[in-house]
Amino acid sequence: MYEGAVQDLIDELGRLPGVGPKSAQRIAFHLLAADPADVRRLADALVEVKARVQFCTVCGNVSQEELCRVCRDPRRVPSVICVVEEPKDVVAIERTREFRGRYHVLGGAINPIDNVGPDDLRISELMGRLADGTVTEVILATDPNVEGEATSTYLARLLVPMGLRVTRLASGLPVGGDLEYADEVTLGRAFEGRRQISA
Numbered sequence: 001m002y003e004g005a006v007q008d009l010i011d012e013l014g015r016l017p018g019v020g021p022k023s024a025q026r027i028a029f030h031l032l033a034a035d036p037a038d039v040r041r042l043a044d045a046l047v048e049v050k051a052r053v054q055f056c057t058v059c060g061n062v063s064q065e066e067l068c069r070v071c072r073d074p075r076r077v078p079s080v081i082c083v084v085e086e087p088k089d090v091v092a093i094e095r096t097r098e099f100r101g102r103y104h105v106l107g108g109a110i111n112p113i114d115n116v117g118p119d120d121l122r123i124s125e126l127m128g129r130l131a132d133g134t135v136t137e138v139i140l141a142t143d144p145n146v147e148g149e150a151t152s153t154y155l156a157r158l159l160v161p162m163g164l165r166v167t168r169l170a171s172g173l174p175v176g177g178d179l180e181y182a183d184e185v186t187l188g189r190a191f192e193g194r195r196q197i198s199a
């Protein structure tokens with residue numbers, strides 16, 4: 001345990017995902033030794049991101065405006081929606097340049113252990129987007145792990161009876177992992193080889 005401000009910083013850093021107590025301590029002492037201007041830039045970036053970045057009111061992606069870049073782009077195909085768990089998955093898929101449709105970000109995946117159920121995800125918002133018949137295909141691009149599969153299965157049960165073409169990314173993605181860890185080529189192939197889910 002350290003005194004006051006140093007321990008406060010270590011505690012706050014330690015609450016970040018993927019940062020254990022040792023890493024928190026290492027980052028804290030790195031910052032203590034760093035140039036004050038560098039530390040100020042980091043602090044400003046933290047404050048700015050909370051002040052300026054919001055979530056797209058349509059798809060739930062991160063955005064600097066009410067609508068995100070994808071939703072604002074008239075060249076994006078309105079008939080296909082790709083459903084993902086997190087905004088970082090949008091970035092991963094955009095990198096492949098395979099997809100010209102739009103997105104829907106759920107904000108997580110069904111996970112009974114963490115008490116995340118369907119009502120905690122942006123599923124009713126997705127249903128709202130499907131109501132007017134513009135969308136004809138929904139691509140389920142949740143993570144290739146247990147929670148992602150459970151979420152896709154749940155969504156397919158809702159969507160297939162609506163007469164939509166419902167597809168799931170082809171296998172070949174690293175199982176148990178996160179969509180964002182797949183390289184562009186693999187993810188691009190998984191898109192191309194997506195398979196239709198039937199009732």
Ligand SMILES: [Zn+2]
Nearest residue numbers: 056059068071
């Ligand atoms: Zn959007």
